[in-house]
Amino acid sequence: QKEVEQNSGPLSVPEGAIASLNCTYSDRGSQSFFWYRQYSGKSPELIMFIYSNGDKEDGRFTAQLNKASQYVSLLIRDSQPSDSATYLCAVQERQGGKLIFGQGTELSVKP
């Protein structure tokens, strides 16, 4: 059973701080990794994807991937109250393209 694990939180950070969200996965052959944000009652929206080891930055967001450790993270700099949501880590299988989701981490950014 391929698994994607996240700390369910809630993670609470003050406005302006860095929020760090972590994810581990069990399938060593996984190739693609995604972070989605989901507001309550809404569908997930893609924030970032990463394929290669290392860091990938997009605005206030940085995704980090370490395939040897089977670990992927998302850093949110200068956190804003509007960033308060559940963040879902998803891993794409080598073949078939299915996304396997973690349980999500609830982030709360306090003004």
Added chain:
Amino acid sequence: GAVVSQHPSRVICKSGTSVKIECRSLDFQATTMFWYRQFPKQSLMLMATSNEGSKATYEQGVEKDKFLINHASLTLSTLTVTSAHPEDSSFYICSARKDRADTIYFGEGSWLTVV
């Protein structure tokens, strides 16, 4: 990004009836569509993978006779919940991709309430 639309966004049906949810890719042809279900405070659980023109592949534990999936065209997939029960009440989300190398795009989701 590509647009995937679901309809209806909310539906209430009586126990024992069937309800159909549509998923459309509006600006691209989707060779593959995926159907997820999400219960409150839980993550998305993949129900089935639907390839245009062929039978859907269901995940373990998902009843294919209860959750009928049709992917008759490259822009439309439907999920029919047959003989719905209150425990089927959930948030159903579809996603679609153009080809194996493409990003997967999500629809807005459909809230189903069975009373």
